[in-house]
Amino acid sequence: MAISKTIRPGLIQLRVVNLEESVAFYRDILGLDVVGQTSDGRVMLKTYDEFDHHSVVLRHAPESGFDYVAFKVVDDKTLEELKEATEAFGYPVDVASDEQPGYGKRYGFTLCTGHRIELYAEVAQAEKIPMLVNPDPWVEMPRGMKAQRFDHLLLYGPNIAEAERYFKEVLGMFAPEFCNTPDGKRFAVWLTGGNKAHDIAFVEYERPNTIHHHAFYLEDWNAIGNAADLIGKYRVKRDVGPTRHAITRGQTIYFWEPSGNRIETYAGGYAAYPDNPQREWTIDEIGRGLFYYEGELFPSFLEIVT
Amino acid sequence: MVYEITDLTAETKYPAKEEESLFRAMIRSGKGCIRYGCEGGGCGVCKIRITEGEYERFKNMSRAHVSEDEEKEGIVLACCVKPKSDITLAKFKTT
Ligand code: FES
Ligand SMILES: [Fe+2]
Numbered sequence: 001m002a003i004s005k006t007i008r009p010g011l012i013q014l015r016v017v018n019l020e021e022s023v024a025f026y027r028d029i030l031g032l033d034v035v036g037q038t039s040d041g042r043v044m045l046k047t048y049d050e051f052d053h054h055s056v057v058l059r060h061a062p063e064s065g066f067d068y069v070a071f072k073v074v075d076d077k078t079l080e081e082l083k084e085a086t087e088a089f090g091y092p093v094d095v096a097s098d099e100q101p102g103y104g105k106r107y108g109f110t111l112c113t114g115h116r117i118e119l120y121a122e123v124a125q126a127e128k129i130p131m132l133v134n135p136d137p138w139v140e141m142p143r144g145m146k147a148q149r150f151d152h153l154l155l156y157g158p159n160i161a162e163a164e165r166y167f168k169e170v171l172g173m174f175a176p177e178f179c180n181t182p183d184g185k186r187f188a189v190w191l192t193g194g195n196k197a198h199d200i201a202f203v204e205y206e207r208p209n210t211i212h213h214h215a216f217y218l219e220d221w222n223a224i225g226n227a228a229d230l231i232g233k234y235r236v237k238r239d240v241g242p243t244r245h246a247i248t249r250g251q252t253i254y255f256w257e258p259s260g261n262r263i264e265t266y267a268g269g270y271a272a273y274p275d276n277p278q279r280e281w282t283i284d285e286i287g288r289g290l291f292y293y294e295g296e297l298f299p300s301f302l303e304i305v306t
Numbered sequence: 307m308v309y310e311i312t313d314l315t316a317e318t319k320y321p322a323k324e325e326e327s328l329f330r331a332m333i334r335s336g337k338g339c340i341r342y343g344c345e346g347g348g349c350g351v352c353k354i355r356i357t358e359g360e361y362e363r364f365k366n367m368s369r370a371h372v373s374e375d376e377e378k379e380g381i382v383l384a385c386c387v388k389p390k391s392d393i394t395l396a397k398f399k400t401t
Contacts, residue, residue, distance in 0.1 A: 017347050017366040062369035064348030237345035260348015260368065300342035304349045306368075 003274055004172035005078050006193035009200060010052055010123065011070040011100065012150060012214055015061035016259035019043070022058055025257045029230055030216060030265075031144035032056065033128060038099050047216065048138055049130055049148040052123045053102025056150055064259045065306040066211035069153055069200070070106055070118035071171070071193070079121040083107045085170045086119075102126075111166065113157025114208025145227040147216035151266055152198050154212040156205035156305050161186045163202050173199070176272040177247050179281040179289065187283055190248060197248035197269035210305040213254060215264035221251050227265045231255055240301055245269075246292040247281060254301065261306050309389040314357075315339035315397040322389045328354070328361070329385035338384075339397040345385045352384040359393035 016022040023043050026032045035044040035054040044054035052072075059067060073079050083093050086109055096106035096118055104122025111117050131139055157163070164186065167173045176197060179188040190198040203212065218224055224242045231238050231253065239262060241253035250269035256262050281289040287297040307324040311331060316339040322331035329345055329352045332338020343351040350371030357380065365386040372381055381398055 017368050021365075062366075063371075064346065064368050065370070237343075239342075256344040256346050256348070258346050258365075260344035260346030262344065298342075300351075304342070304344060304351055306344070306348045 003195065004174070004193035005082060006071040006073050006119075006171050006173065006199070008072055008194065008196075009069050009150065009153065010072040010120075011055055011057070011103070011118070012153060013042070013057040013059060013067035013069075014211075014214070014261055015063060015065045015067055016058050016257075016261065017060075017062065017064050018259045019058060019060035021258035022261075026056065026058070027143075029144045029234060029236065030147045030263070031142050032147060035126065036101065038101065040099070044101065046126055046128075047147045047149050048128070048140065048142050050150070051125055051129045053126050054100075057100070063306075064261050066115065066155070066209065068108065068116035068118050070103075070108075070120055071199075072123065073119050073121050076121045079105070079107065079119055082119055082170060086166075089166055089170050091166070111157075112159045112162045113155060113202065114210075115155050115157060145216070145230055145265055146218060146223055147265065148219060149217045151215045151217040152196070152200060153214040154201040154203065156203050156210045156212050157208045158204070158206060160189060160202035160204045164189045164191065167191045167200070174272070174274040175278060176270075176276070177279040177281065179283060179286055181283055188281075188286075192272050195271045195273070197250065197272050205305070207305075211261065212305050213262040213264045215266045218265045218267045220267050224251050224253055224265060224267050227253055239304075240291060240294075240298055243294060244292040245290060247279075247289045262304065309359075310392045311338075311389070312358075312392070312394040313337070313339050313396070314394065322393070324389060326388065327364075327385050328387055328389060328393065328395065329383075331389075332384065339395075340384055343385060347383050347386045350383065353398040354382060354384045354395045355398050356380040356382060356387075357394045357396065359395075360390035361387045361393060362390055363387050 032045040045056040091109040102124035106120040108118040173193045239254035320335035367383045
């Protein structure tokens with residue numbers, strides 16, 4: 001059960017400049033299944049281990065980047081309450097008009113960071129789901145990197161202190177870890193609505209509406225090694241890793257898909273509880289916080305967003 | 307075929323295979339004016355101006371980083387083009 005009013009980030013839509021190559025990458029390298037296409041040609045995908053209709057949508061566009069992320073909330077009543085609370089917080093809310101097959105009503109708004117965030121309560125079950133009776137770990141042998149779920153995302157934009165306040169005050173999430181600048185301003189924050197170490201994270205950045213990465217969960221460190229082998233074999237452009245984050249303690253690799261959106265494959269991470277004390281990173285140690293084995297930052301990791 | 311890249315920004319030369327992007331040639335040689343990037347036409351970090359030589363664009367480039375007018379002038383993303391002859395290039399500087 002969710003600890004807050006949100007269950008998970010359940011849907012992300014991304015823009016891709018090279019649609020065919022990107023779809024093939026999500027399918028063959030990450031191991032997602034193609035669920036189908038919308039009437040306007042967007043491609044819906046899901047992992048083998050997810051139950052909902054689809055979790056990732058790729059939209060062919062002249063620029064790569066982020067369209068929106070949608071959080072599943074516990075029920076319809078909560079959805080209506082959150083719509084009111086979002087407007088009371090100061091963000092005008094609309095009803096999403098683009099088709100997302102299988103999805104019920106989605107409310108959306110623009111966060112101060114420039115990103116579109118959506119909320120929904122209803123989504124149909126997918127045709128292919130994990131087994132429910134005497135279940136095997138999988139139904140069909142997982143492909144490629146064997147991504148298990150869309151796990152979290154990191155967004156870059158201005159005024160993340162306000163974004164954090166929205167996610168805490170309205171959605172009821174909490175922040176297990178944060179990093180401030182020496183003058184006490186938020187530089188980065190990791191937020192969760194459940195026991196996952198993070199559902200969403202923000203880094204303070206001048207340009208609005210940019211995405212640093214979206215992440216898929218892998219089973220363990222061995223799976224990260226398998227993912228690294230695929231990166232080598234298929235000449236995937238790697239950014240950082242395999243390594244560990246001290247922040248959230250997850251094990252990780254970052255790389256780019258064929259339209260230039262950064263993807264993380266992430267395993268492990270601690271269980272977050274809202275009553276645990278918050279962990280803090282000082283900015284002079286943030287390199288070690290992000291890349292525990294290397295102990296330093298990489299310019300590509302800091303500078304490249306879509 | 308292997309072509310020669312003259313990199314005005316890095317003030318050096320390196321080879322590029324006809325089947326690889328200019329970006330890949332830069333990374334492989336370790337000498338190019340671009341050291342990292344998404345290799346997907348999305349991030350814009352590899353923006354260059356090609357001043358001499360023939361090339362082929364084999365991937366779409368994000369219009370957030372290269373406009374159609376720029377593309378006509380030989381301004382491209384190095385990860386989206388392959389050489390068809392020896393090439394002279396420079397890193398694109400935003401003024
Ligand atoms: S390296 Fe990102 S656009 Fe070429
Ligand atoms: Fe991440």
